[in-house]
Amino acid sequence: MKQQRSCRPRGFVSVFVLVAMVGAVLIATASLVRVTSQSRHSARNASQPQVDLLFESAVDLAKSRLESQPQYDGETWQLNKADSGLRQSAKVVIEIESNTDPNLRNVEIVVELGDEPAATIRDRRTWTISLPASEQN
Numbered sequence: 001m002k003q004q005r006s007c008r009p010r011g012f013v014s015v016f017v018l019v020a021m022v023g024a025v026l027i028a029t030a031s032l033v034r035v036t037s038q039s040r041h042s043a044r045n046a047s048q049p050q051v052d053l054l055f056e057s058a059v060d061l062a063k064s065r066l067e068s069q070p071q072y073d074g075e076t077w078q079l080n081k082a083d084s085g086l087r088q089s090a091k092v093v094i095e096i097e098s099n100t101d102p103n104l105r106n107v108e109i110v111v112e113l114g115d116e117p118a119a120t121i122r123d124r125r126t127w128t129i130s131l132p133a134s135e136q137n
Contacts, residue, residue, distance in 0.1 A: 013017045040119070047088065051111050051123055054079075058092050058109045059127060066105060069120050072096055081115065104128050 043114040065072040074095040081089045107127045114120030 047074055047113055050087070050090070051113055051121060054090055054092055054111045054113070055109055055125055058094050058111070059107065059129070062094050062096065062107045062109075063129060066096070070131065072073075099128060099133070103131050105131060 062072070062074075065075075074093070076091065076093045079086070079090040079092070091112040092115045095108045095110075097106040097108070099106050105128070107129055108124065109127075110122065112120055112122050
């Protein structure tokens with residue numbers, strides 16, 4: 001008895017299903033990447049006021065330390081979530097460098113806000129501040 005051959009090649013349905021699954025996985029991956037990106041952006045926007053307050057506090061601290069100690073070169077402080085009232089723990093690094101003008105100092109501040117390394121917000125800002133009049137030459 002002869003086998004009848006069908007007009008369609010064998011496995012066509014399997015190949016079609018496989019291609020459809022690959023397409024679905026690519027679409028799902030793209031959607032997941034987009035949702036993750038939006039989630040990080042939302043978290044950053046929610047934490048931005050805390051970051052701004054930490055920068056403001058660090059600049060005020062640097063100015064007051066330079067008033068009392070002209071040779072002040074910076075410091076690092078760690079804020080625990082429980083002790084500080086912040087939603088996340090934070091680390092602030094203040095570095096003071098001399099300027100070409102002897103009456104000015106460059107202040108670089110780095111703020112790291114977050115408990116998880118992958119979700120930590122890092123921001124760096126630099127200011128140039130003048131020394132108090134009593135310390136100027």
